[in-house]
Amino acid sequence: MEIYRSAADLEAALGTEIGPTDWLTVEQSRIDLFADATEDHQWIHVDPERAAGGPYGATIAHGFLTASLVPYFMNKLRTIEGIRMGINYGLDRVRFPSPVRAGARIRARATLIDLRKLDDGAVQVTNRVTIDVDGSAKPGCVVELLARYYFADAAGS
Structure with missing residues (x-):
């Protein structure tokens, strides 16, 4: 768990990957x-x-379900x-390179x-979040998450 206390702390973390998290099982x-x-x-x-005979051999999580777990991670x-x-603040470049089958374990890592x-005293950060699927060479989701933080002191220092 990384702790940031200022905009300067966030700025110092640019390009640094954090994680991965613990695994989370995506149950049916x-x-x-x-x-x-x-x-x-x-x-x-x-x-x-029906899904057992489909292209993935099992049911799969909705891509948007996987993406919706980004704040949790x-x-x-x-x-x-x-x-x-x-x-x-939003999402950029949301991709689902690999399915997340029911019962699969997923975890995340992020890079600022x-x-x-911003002019209003906020700091806008973009994190690239990658959600790994246990046993898969490709991630289940890669998303750029935009967030805005308003520090208690307006300067964000």
Whole structure:
């Protein structure tokens, strides 16, 4: 777990990879709950019997389910202290190079790839987050996560 206390700490971390996290198992029950929440009940996600004969040999997690776990993993990788507020600002370049089969274990690592100081006193950071799939040569998800942090002191120092 990395701890950052200022914009200067974040800036010093540019280009540094943190992680990986511990493994998290993606159970069929989580996939089913995500399907219910998003109304995406495609058989490749929710029908284990049919999916067994499909292209992946099992049901797979929705790509957006995998991406939705990025904040969970980021909270396991780092803490930012001394902020009044932190917000998710968006995502860039979301890719799903490999499926995440039901029952697979995933973990994440992140690299801070950009930092910009904004006029309103916020610091905008971009982290490239890679979600590894146990036993797969390719990651299940690679995303650039944009976040804004407002430090308690307006200068962010």
